[in-house]
Amino acid sequence: MTEHDADPTDRRDQSPTTVPTAAPGQGGDPDGDPARRPAAPDSPQQEARHEDGAQVSTDVSPPGIPEAAIPELVIISGMSGAGRSTAAKCLEDLGWFVVDNLPPALIPTMVELGARSQGNVARIAVVVDVRGRRFFDNLRESLADLETRGVTRRIVFLESSDDALVRRFEGVRRPHPLQGDGRIVDGIAAERELLRELRGDADLVIDTSSLNVHELRAKMDAQFAGEEEPELRATVMSFGFKYGLPVDADLVVDMRFLPNPHWVPELRPFTGLNEEVSAYVFNQPGAKEFLDRYAELLQLIAAGYRR
Numbered sequence: 402m403t404e405h406d407a408d409p410t411d412r413r414d415q416s417p418t419t420v421p422t423a424a425p426g427q428g429g430d431p432d433g434d435p436a437r438r439p440a441a442p443d444s445p446q447q448e449a450r451h452e453d454g455a456q457v458s459t460d461v462s463p464p465g466i467p468e469a470a471i472p473e474l475v476i477i478s479g480m481s482g483a484g485r486s487t488a489a490k491c492l493e494d495l496g497w498f499v500v501d502n503l504p505p506a507l508i509p510t511m512v513e514l515g516a517r518s519q520g521n522v523a524r525i526a527v528v529v530d531v532r533g534r535r536f537f538d539n540l541r542e543s544l545a546d547l548e549t550r551g552v553t554r555r556i557v558f559l560e561s562s563d564d565a566l567v568r569r570f571e572g573v574r575r576p577h578p579l580q581g582d583g584r585i586v587d588g589i590a591a592e593r594e595l596l597r598e599l600r601g602d603a604d605l606v607i608d609t610s611s612l613n614v615h616e617l618r619a620k621m622d623a624q625f626a627g628e629e630e631p632e633l634r635a636t637v638m639s640f641g642f643k644y645g646l647p648v649d650a651d652l653v654v655d656m657r658f659l660p661n662p663h664w665v666p667e668l669r670p671f672t673g674l675n676e677e678v679s680a681y682v683f684n685q686p687g688a689k690e691f692l693d694r695y696a697e698l699l700q701l702i703a704a705g706y707r708r
Contacts, residue, residue: 470516470517470518470519470520471512471516471550471551471552471553472498472512472515472516472522472523472524472525473523473524473525473553474508474512474524474525474526474527474547474552474553474554474555475492475497475524475525475526475527475554475555475556475557475625476508476526476527476529476544476554476555476556476557477489477492477526477527477528477529477557477559478528478529478530478556478557478558478559478596478599478603479530479557479558479559479560479596479600479607480559480560480561480566480589480592480593480596481530481531481566481577481578481579481588481589481592482561482565482566482569482570482577483559483560483561483566483609484559484561484607484609484612484614484617485528485530485559486501486528487614487617487618488557488559488607488617488621489501489526489528491617491618491621491622491625492524492526492621492625493526495622495625495626496524497524497525497526497625498515498522498524498525498526499525499526499527499528500525500526500527500528501528502528502529502530503527503528503529504539505529505539505540505542505543506539506542506543508527508529508543508547509543509546509547509550509552511525511527512525512547512550512552530578531578531579531592531595531596540599541598544602555604555605556599556602556603556604556605557603557604557605557607557624558596558599558600558603558605558606558607559607559609560600560606560607560608560609561608561609561610562608562610563586563589564610565609565610565611566585566589567585567586567589570585571585576588577589577592578592579591579592579595605624607620633703633706633707635699639673642657654695658687659682659685659687659688660685662678662681662682665681668681
């Protein structure tokens with residue numbers, strides 16, 4: 402872990418833009434006669450003359466992104482095997498629009514599309530890595546283009562020690578993307594050199610050498626979830642044991658200690674959503690006490706799930 406984890410800062414310099422102006426006797430008319438120079442237009446348009454002498458107004462304003470709709474942008478990069486996919490999934494769970502392995506030259510286009518989505522895509526996360534090979538060289542040019550358009554971006558860089566990366570690649574029995582005919586350590590060394598400048602420009606550097614998946618997610622939540630607690634979703638469903646347990650069930654409670662209203666003739670046509678069935682179940686001894694105590698149990702374990 403690096404000091405960037407505790408205090409990520411924006412390391413991009415901001416400086417005023419200087420607009421060059423022509424000195425007297427330069428620009429306009431070659432002779433420097435102010436009277437013969439063309440008047441500057443009042444708007445970002447130029448006037449051109451058609452062949453028949455008519456004046457035609459031509460808009461020469463560069464295409465831009467609507468300022469009020471510019472989405473927030475995070476670029477996720479780093480060493481292969483350091484946890485880029487986990488970081489991306491974490492942002493996706495937080496409501497970000499995540500694009501994996503997007504060529505850097507297309508990042509400005511992606512941001513522009515998000516700006517024109519009428520607020521539907523307010524936060525974009527792009528995963529960029531050396532899998533793009535020759536496209537990766539365009540990253541610095543794309544970042545400069547975004548800055549000229551007024552797009553605020555953060556770079557999250559994930560790194561890990563050589564030993565940890567080798568263990569992870571050997572664990573999944575996959576070659577390093579830059580390994581070629583060499584060893585895994587050769588691919589790691591080549592990747593570090595390619596990403597050296599990008600790591601220096603990163604706003605947040607996370608060393609995952611000693612982190613597991615849950616700890617990495619916790620670090621990403623701390624940076625991007627704000628003060629809101631991670632949302633927990635719960636689905637309550639009933640089932641019959643003779644059909645087997647639901648394959649996606651996390652908690653299963655055996656409620657067969659309560660009488661089944663299905664065997665009450667006047668209640669058989671109804672479901673558990675009907676008031677008559679609900680009243681019958683909760684009037685049984687122990688039903689309300691069980692529900693109250695189980696709710697306390699869920700509150701207890703929910704705090705652990707959030708951690």
